[in-house]
Amino acid sequence: VAHVLPNLRVTVLFFGRVRELTGVTEEAVELPVGATLADLFDHYAERFPALRPFRSSLVASRNQEFASWDTLLSENDTIAFLPPVSGG
Amino acid sequence: MSNTSIEDDSFALVRSSIDMAGVVRDVRAGHDGAIVTFDGFVRNESHGRRTLYLDYEAYEPMALAKMKEIGQLIREKFAIHRLAIVHRLGRLEIGETSVFIAVSAPHRAPAFDACRFAIDTLKRTVPIWKKEYFEDGAVWADGELPPAPPSPPKAAS
Numbered sequence: 558v559a560h561v562l563p564n565l566r567v568t569v570l571f572f573g574r575v576r577e578l579t580g581v582t583e584e585a586v587e588l589p590v591g592a593t594l595a596d597l598f599d600h601y602a603e604r605f606p607a608l609r610p611f612r613s614s615l616v617a618s619r620n621q622e623f624a625s626w627d628t629l630l631s632e633n634d635t636i637a638f639l640p641p642v643s644g645g
Numbered sequence: 646m647s648n649t650s651i652e653d654d655s656f657a658l659v660r661s662s663i664d665m666a667g668v669v670r671d672v673r674a675g676h677d678g679a680i681v682t683f684d685g686f687v688r689n690e691s692h693g694r695r696t697l698y699l700d701y702e703a704y705e706p707m708a709l710a711k712m713k714e715i716g717q718l719i720r721e722k723f724a725i726h727r728l729a730i731v732h733r734l735g736r737l738e739i740g741e742t743s744v745f746i747a748v749s750a751p752h753r754a755p756a757f758d759a760c761r762f763a764i765d766t767l768k769r770t771v772p773i774w775k776k777e778y779f780e781d782g783a784v785w786a787d788g789e790l791p792p793a794p795p796s797p798p799k800a801a802s
Contacts, residue, residue, distance in 0.1 A: 570704065572702065572704055572772065572774060573702065573774035573776075573785050574774075574785045614790060615790075616790055616791050616792075616793050617793070618704075618707060618772070621704075621706060621707040621710050622794075623791055623792070623793050623794055624793065624794065625793045625794055625795060625796045625797065626793070627796045627797070628796075628797060629797070637704055637707070637772075639704065639772050639791070640774060640785065640788065640790075641787065641788030641789050641790045642768070642769070642770070642771060642772055642773060642774060642788045642789060642790075642791060643768075643773070643774050643775050643785070643786040643787065643788030643789075644701070644703070644708075644732060644743075644744065644767055644768060644771050644772075644773025644774070644775070645685050645732075645743065645744050645764060645767055645768040645773075
């Protein structure tokens with residue numbers, strides 16, 4: 558019997574210029590267990606190739622905390638891709 | 646010394662004009678000796694181009710959480726009485742206030758220091774973005790990339 562890796566489901570948010578670039582504000586996505594924030598970014602960079610050059614000028618958050626790219630995803634996480642902030 | 650905590654502070658995102666006088670009134674108390682405010686408003690130009698208006702968006706729950714974190718840091722660093730940080734979102738015209746900060750304290754030095762710390766830290770860490778509209782187009786303002794934390798420790802193998 559083939560062993561199928563279980564998936565986990567996360568909610569993904571885009572803001573600012575990357576929201577405009579992808580046209581995605583919020584959506585749910587499934588990735589294999591063991592996926593990291595970098596894997597999630599790659600998933601979107603394949604779907605939206607114009608997104609890829611933005612990786613070095615984005616920071617990701619996991620459940621409203623800034624997180625490094627090698628952070629493991631967990632079921633029901635909320636992940637956001639955040640461009641440089643410009644409030645004030 | 647006044648006996649207040651972060652629970653007495655106020656952090657808000659609003660979509661209409663900021664009631665600056667009301668914010669100041671709310672941080673003011675009899676044992677204070679000073680209030681310092683910061684009023685950040687929309688400039689009429691950016692890098693030499695005439696600005697028409699700005700449009701602000703935020704990751705609202707995270708922005709509020711980060712504003713509260715600024716308050717917690719301020720309470721560790723400075724002897725203040727009360728702090729209020731209000732940021733406006735949506736379309737703002739030239740001259741309209743986008744961010745307003747008020748800090749009350751028994752003495753002026755911590756009020757000045759805390760107010761400066763609040764706006765400087767907000768501009769680096771709070772997930773809010775502005776798009777600048779000009780006569781010939783629009784751009785997302787250059788911003789600051791908040792530092793990501795170090796990588797999580799690797800599980801022992």
